[in-house]
Amino acid sequence: MNTTMKLLPLAVGSALLLAACGGGSDSNTSSNANNGGTTPVAQGVGPVSGTVATGAPLENAQLTFKDVNGKTLTASTGDDGSYKADLSSLKAPVLIEASGTAGGQNLVLHSVVTQAGTTNVTPLTDAIVAMSIDGDASACFADNSCAAKLTSDKLSASSANLQAALAPMLSAHGLDSKLDMLHSAFKADKTGQDKLLETVKVAAGDNPGEVAIHSAFGGDEVIVNRSQKPKTQVAAPAKLPDFKGLDDLAKQLTAAYQKADGLSDRLKLLLSKDFNSFGDNAAQYITAEQTDANDPQNSYNTVGTHYGRPQIVRCDNAERCEVRMTITPSKKPPYNFYAIVKYENSVWKLAGNDAPVSYDLETRAQQLIDVNKKSTKRMGELYVSIQRYGASALQQQFSENPPAEQVHSAQLLVGDKVFKSFSTQTGCGFTDEPVFGYEDPSSHTIACGPAFELNDQEIQNYNVALRRGTLKLRFFSDAGFKQQTGRDVFIHTALFTSNDLKKINFPTMDDASIDRANKANGSTELSVSWQIPSSLKFNFIALRMVQHTTPDQPWGIRRSESADDTTTHSAILKNNLVTKLTQPDAYRISLYANDATDRAVFTRYLFR
Numbered sequence: 001m002n003t004t005m006k007l008l009p010l011a012v013g014s015a016l017l018l019a020a021c022g023g024g025s026d027s028n029t030s031s032n033a034n035n036g037g038t039t040p041v042a043q044g045v046g047p048v049s050g051t052v053a054t055g056a057p058l059e060n061a062q063l064t065f066k067d068v069n070g071k072t073l074t075a076s077t078g079d080d081g082s083y084k085a086d087l088s089s090l091k092a093p094v095l096i097e098a099s100g101t102a103g104g105q106n107l108v109l110h111s112v113v114t115q116a117g118t119t120n121v122t123p124l125t126d127a128i129v130a131m132s133i134d135g136d137a138s139a140c141f142a143d144n145s146c147a148a149k150l151t152s153d154k155l156s157a158s159s160a161n162l163q164a165a166l167a168p169m170l171s172a173h174g175l176d177s178k179l180d181m182l183h184s185a186f187k188a189d190k191t192g193q194d195k196l197l198e199t200v201k202v203a204a205g206d207n208p209g210e211v212a213i214h215s216a217f218g219g220d221e222v223i224v225n226r227s228q229k230p231k232t233q234v235a236a237p238a239k240l241p242d243f244k245g246l247d248d249l250a251k252q253l254t255a256a257y258q259k260a261d262g263l264s265d266r267l268k269l270l271l272s273k274d275f276n277s278f279g280d281n282a283a284q285y286i287t288a289e290q291t292d293a294n295d296p297q298n299s300y301n302t303v304g305t306h307y308g309r310p311q312i313v314r315c316d317n318a319e320r321c322e323v324r325m326t327i328t329p330s331k332k333p334p335y336n337f338y339a340i341v342k343y344e345n346s347v348w349k350l351a352g353n354d355a356p357v358s359y360d361l362e363t364r365a366q367q368l369i370d371v372n373k374k375s376t377k378r379m380g381e382l383y384v385s386i387q388r389y390g391a392s393a394l395q396q397q398f399s400e401n402p403p404a405e406q407v408h409s410a411q412l413l414v415g416d417k418v419f420k421s422f423s424t425q426t427g428c429g430f431t432d433e434p435v436f437g438y439e440d441p442s443s444h445t446i447a448c449g450p451a452f453e454l455n456d457q458e459i460q461n462y463n464v465a466l467r468r469g470t471l472k473l474r475f476f477s478d479a480g481f482k483q484q485t486g487r488d489v490f491i492h493t494a495l496f497t498s499n500d501l502k503k504i505n506f507p508t509m510d511d512a513s514i515d516r517a518n519k520a521n522g523s524t525e526l527s528v529s530w531q532i533p534s535s536l537k538f539n540f541i542a543l544r545m546v547q548h549t550t551p552d553q554p555w556g557i558r559r560s561e562s563a564d565d566t567t568t569h570s571a572i573l574k575n576n577l578v579t580k581l582t583q584p585d586a587y588r589i590s591l592y593a594n595d596a597t598d599r600a601v602f603t604r605y606l607f608r
Contacts, residue, residue, distance in 0.1 A: 044087070044088045044089065044090065044091065045067075045087035045088065045090050045091070045092050045094055045113055045115070045116055046086070046087060046088050046116035047084070047085070047086050047087070047088070047116055047117075048084070048085055048086075048087055048113055048116060048117065048118070048119050049082070049083060049084040049085070049117075049118060049119075050082070050083060050111075050118050050119045050120040050121065050185070051080075051081050051082055051083075051120050051121075051122075051185070051186055051187065051188055051194075052077050052081045052082075052083060052098045052100070052109065052120070052121040052122070053081040053102065053120075053121075053122055053188040053194060053197060054102045054103065054105075054107065054109075054122060054123055054197055054311060055102070055103065055188075055190070055194060055195075055197040055198035055199075055311050055312060056102040056103040056188065056309045056310065056311040057077070057079070057080050057081025057082075057102060057188035057309070058077055058081050058098060058100035058101065058102045058107065058109070058121075059077070059079050059081065059100060059101060059102070059308075059309070060076060060077060060078070060079065060100060061076065061077040061081070061083075061098045061099060061100025061101075062074065062076055062098070062099050062100065063075045063076060063077065063083055063085070063096055063097070063098045063121070064096070064097045064141075065085060065087060065090060065094050065095070065096055065113070066094065066095045066097070066141060066144070066147065067087075067090035067091045067092070067093075067094045067095075067147065068091050068092065068093055068094070068147045068148055069091055069144075070144035071089070071090055071091075073085065073087065073089070073090060077098070077100065080187065080188055081102075081188040082187075082188075087113065087116075092113060092114050092115065093112050093113065093114050093147050093148075093150045094112065094113040094147070095110065095111075095112055095113075095129070095140065095141050095146070095147050095150075096110060096111040096112065096113060096119065096121055097109075097110055097138075097141045098110070098111075098121045101308075101326060102309075102311060103308070103309060103310060103311020103323070103324050103325055103326075104308060104311070104324040104325045104326040104327075104336040104337060105311070105324060105336070105597070106596035106597070108138060109121050109122065109123060109125070109126045110125065110126045110129045110130075110137040110138070110140070110141055111125035111126070111128075111129065111182065112125070112128070112129055112132075112147070112150050112155065112182070114150075114152070114155070114182070115183070117183065118183050118184065118185045119182055119183060120182065120183075120184070120185075120186070122197060123197070123202045124162060124181055124197075124202055125181060125182055126202075127158075127162065127202055127211040127224075128155060128158045128159060128162070128181055128182065129150070130204070130209060130211065131154075131158035131161070131162075131209050131210075131211060131224070131225055131226040132149070132150050132151075132154040132155050132157075132158045132226060133146060133149045133150065133154075133209070134208050134209035134226070135208050135209060136204075136208070154226060155182075157226045157227075158226045159180070159181045159182070161224050161225070161226060161228075161229055161230055162181060162211075162224055163177060163178060163179060163181070164229055164230055164233070165213055165222050165224045165230040165232075165233055165234055166196075166200060166213070166233070166234055167233055168233050168234060168235055168236040169196060169199065169200055169215065169234050169236050170196070171236065172236035172237070172240060173192070173193075173195055173196045173199075173240065174192075175192065175193065175196065179193070189244070190243035190244055190246060190247065191243075191244060195240070195243055198216065198243055198311065198312040199215060199216045199217070199237075199240065199312065199315070200213060200214075200215060200216070200234060201213065201214050201215070201216055201314075201469065203467045205223050205224075205225070206464075207225075209225050209226060209227075210223055210224070210225045211223070211224050211225075212224075212467055212468070213234055214234065214468055214469055215234050215235060215236070215237070216312055216313070216314045216315050216321070216469075217235075217237040217314070217315050217316075217317075218314070218469065219234070219235045220232065220235075221467075221468045222234050237315070237317070237318065239317070239318040240318060241315060241318045241319070241321060241343065242318075242343070243312070245346075245347055245348050246310055246323070246341065246348050247309050247310070248347075248348070249270065249310070249341065249347075249348045249349070249350065250307040250308060250309055250310055250325060251307075252269075252270055253270060253305075253307040253350070254305070254306050254307045256270060257293070257302050257303060257304065257305040258303070258304065259303060260290070260293035260294050260303050263286075263289060263290050263293050264286050264287075264289075264290045267285075267286050267289060268282070268286065270349055270350055271285070271286070271349060271350050271351070271352075272341075272342040272344055272349040272350065272351040272352075273344065274342075274351065275350065275351050275352045276351070276352040276353070276354060276355075276356070276486070277352035277353050277355070277391065278352075278353065278355050278356075278357065278358045278359075278390055278391040279355065279356050279357050279358065279389065279390020279391055279392070279393065279406060280352075280390055280391045280392050284390075284391070284392045285352070285391075287392075288391065288392065289302060299331060299332070299564075300329075300331075300332070301329075301330070301331060302329065303330060304329070304330030304331075305327060305328065305329050305330065306327070306328040307325055307326075307327060307337075308325045308326035308327070308328070309325060310323035310324065310325040310341070311323060311324050311325065313338065313490075313492065314469055314490060318343070319342060319343040319344075320340065320341075320342050320343070320351070321340070321341055322338060322339070322340050322341075322490065323338070323339060323340075323341050324336060324337065324338050324492070325337050325339075333537055333538075333539075333566050335594075335598060336597070336598045338353065338492060339351070339352065339353055340352055340353060340354055353489065354486060354487040354488070354489050355475075355486070355489050356390065356406055356407060356475050356485050356486035357386065357387050357388065357389055357390050357394075357406050357407045357475065358387040358389065358390065358391050358394050359384075359385065359386040359387060359410075359473075360383065360384070360385045360450075361382075361383070361384050361412075361473065361491060361493075362382075362383040362493070362599070362600055363380070363381075363382055363383070363493045363494060363495045363496060363599050363600070364380065364381050364382075364383055364451070364496070364599065364600040364601070364602070365378070365379075365380050365496040365500065365501055365504055365506075365599065365600070365601045365602075366378070366379055366380075366381065366600075366601075366602050366603070366604055367506040367602070367603040367604070368604050368606065369603060369604070369605050369606065370606045371514060371517075371518055371605055371606060371607050372518070372607065378501045378502075378504075378506075379453055379501070380453070380454070380459070380495060380496035380497070380498075380500070380501055381451045381452060381453050381454070382420075382451070382452045382454060382462075382495060383449075383450050383451050383452075383600075384412070384420070384422060384429045384449055384450055384452065385429070385430075385431065385449070385450040386407065386410055386422055386429050386430050386475075387407075387430075388405040388406060388407055388408065388424065388430070389403060389405065389406060390406060393406070406477065406485065407475045407476065407477060407485060408423065408424045408425075408476065408477060408478055408479040409421070409422060409423040409424065409425075409475075409476040409478065409479050409480065409481050410422045410423075410429060410473060410474060410475045410476065411473070411474045411476075411481060412471075412472075412473055412491070413465075413470075413471070413472050413473070413474060413488075414461050414462060414464075414465035414470065414471055415465055415468070415470040419458070419461065419462060419465075420452065421481065422449070423479050423480075423481075424479050425479045426448055427448050427449075428448035428449050429448070429449045429450065431448070431449060431450055454495065456497070456498060459495045459496075459497055459498075460497075462494075462495050463494050463495055463497070466491065466492070466493075466494055469490070471490065471491045471492075472488040472489060472490045472491060473488065473489045473490075473491060474488050474489075475489075493597060493598070493599055494597070494599070496599070504601060505533035505535060505536075506533075506601060506602075506603045507530055507531065507532050507533070507536065507538070507591035507592075507593050507601070507602065507603050508530060508531050508591070508603060509528055509529065509530045509531075509589070509591065509603075509605065510529050510530070510531070512529075513527070513528040513529050513530070514605065516528070517589055517605065517607060518607050520545075520587075520607075521545075521581055521582050521583065521584060522545060522547070522557065522559045522577065522578035522579060522580065522581025522582065522584065523577050523578065523579045523581070523582075524577075525572055525573070525574040525577070526543070526561075526572065526573045526574070527570070527571075527572050527573075528541065528570065528571055528572075528573065528589070529569060529570040530569050530570070530591055531569065532569065532591075532593055533593075535595065535596065536593035536594065536595055536601055537566075537593055537594045537595075538566050538569070538592075538593050539564065539592040539593050539594055539600075539602075540562050540563060540564035540592050541562065541563050541564075541571060541573075541589065541590070541591050541592070542560070542561070542562040542589070542590045542592070543559070543560065543561040543562070543573050543588075543589050544558075544559075544560055544586075544587070544588050544589075544590075545558065545559040545560075545578075545581060545584045545586070545587045546558050546559075546581075546584060546585065546586040546587070547580075547581045547582070547583055547584050547585060548585055548586075556586075557578060557580055557581045558578070558581075559576055559577070559578045559581050559584075560576055561573040561574075561575060561576050584607075584608050585608050586608055587606075587607040587608040588604055588605060588606050588607065588608075589604075589605045589607070590602055590603070590604045590605070591603045591604075591605075
């Protein structure tokens with residue numbers, strides 16, 4: 001589904017550096033000073049405070065503190081990502097686990113308290129923990145004995161190697177080359193250290209205890225670990241953006257959508273002069289938004305939409321970046337939103353998403369259950385469906401004077417290498433999902449898409465390019481991949497690995513609902529109930545039923561039903577009863593949900 005300027009969500013990991021030598025009032029006093037390379041002396045810590053952020057603050061994040069003996073306390077952050085806690089009853093070192101949302105991304109970050117005073121929680125404090133224990137920070141937090149492994153020597157070595165890798169970026173941001181990555185106080189205000197957090201991206205490396213770092217401005221990835229100095233450094237851009245007014249854009253967009261009346265006039269002030277969203281310019285986009293806002297019955301009505309604080313994903317230059325934020329509609333669940341922003345006349349404006357046409361690119365995990373054959377299959381897939389037209393032109397393609405087709409081929413690139421090619425000549429990537437009941441319902445994934453099942457090596461190549469910020473979709477006006485149209489569109493959602501599929505808890509219907517559904521036909525008012533794991537967000541449930549009358553009528557008699565009320569886990573499907581559909585020969589019910597990064601996770605029950 002296309003949601004306005006929603007490209008798809010992003011993978012775990014984003015971010016930056018912290019703390020500086022002498023940055024906070026008590027950051028110069030170390031409880032480890034006389035402790036050599038051993039674990040910090042176990043004693044009551046005292047009051048601590050700091051900032052939990054990735055550039056954007058983790059708003060209202062939940063913090064859990066666990067000391068060297070496994071004792072825990074909890075606290076929470078404010079809207080600005082700041083926190084305070086009294087750890088007098090805990091013994092150092094104390095691990096911190098913070099869970100919350102920043103810039104549209106659900107995150108779990110870690111840090112370690114070795115002394116009273118300032119301790120921040122950011123992607124790089126998470127990296128320091130991982131590097132120091134040569135493993136995964138979340139696994140360390142779950143292990144009550146792990147805190148004892150965080151010796152002062154290990155923490156110092158991890159911090160020093162991160163400082164070395166980030167030296168050019170530290171200098172460009174006007175920060176000390178020996179910035180203390182744990183204890184330097186800062187505010188999540190897109191200046192200073194927080195600005196650094198916006199422009200440096202951090203993810204787990206390929207091996208335990210490694211972190212992979214790259215600049216939001218591109219360039220090579222730098223691998224950092226505790227045992228050796230990094231061989232290369234993260235290059236700094238020629239000029240850094242001024243991010244101070246970026247949060248204001250989100251506030252202005254929220255204010256603009258509070259009522260339908262006058263929305264067009266308010267939006268005009270917030271869109272850049274070269275705005276492009278799925279092929280629509282600013283005028284076309286504003287018209288579509290005003291039309292949706294004017295219809296209170298429209299399920300995609302945008303009145304009352306709230307735009308969360310943006311976080312930088314990448315930048316082309318100091319005046320043009322891509323951001324991610326949480327969008328909360330008044331009638332729909334929140335979702336991740338990716339958009340280009342431009343710095344024009346000293347203010348940030350919305351610039352669209354760079355896509356010349358409408359398209360869907362999703363990563364999915366599905367559980368396929370054949371109810372009567374009693375078989376279950378789990379599979380991951382890449383779903384790609386590209387249209388030939390922009391968003392507004394798409395509505396006119398079947399008119400008497402259809403618009404010119406704008407795109408005839410596209411390539412998904414990992415770095416500079418072609419990963420998948422899509423063309424109108426072959427149909428690959430330019431087809432919608434097969435009409436259910438016309439195609440064999442058991443063969444969901446077909447060779448030329450829109451659903452592509454990939455092997456493990458392809459999945460690894462895709463996800464590594466995603467981590468490096470080099471995964472992108474390129475469009476061409478011809479079918480032979482020669483005439484590029486528009487800019488490259490960067491992709492931000494990871495593929496599910498085979499290990500991921502083993503661990504996923506999929507949505508399920510209860511046995512009574514499955515039994516009722518198995519006996520249903522076109523005239524059945526079907527009562528169904530389902531369970532959604534806590535790690536997922538319910539999206540919708542859909543019923544598709546077909547009865548073919550004769551071989552020359554492939555479309556047959558059809559029934560389609562859906563329900564998308566996120567406040568309940570049950571529904572009665574009865575809005576599209578078809579009495580003539582007495583013996584369906586193609587019939588399925590699908591339960592759709594999304595994970596923390598907005599990837600689709602669904603269970604499909606096949607009854608016929």
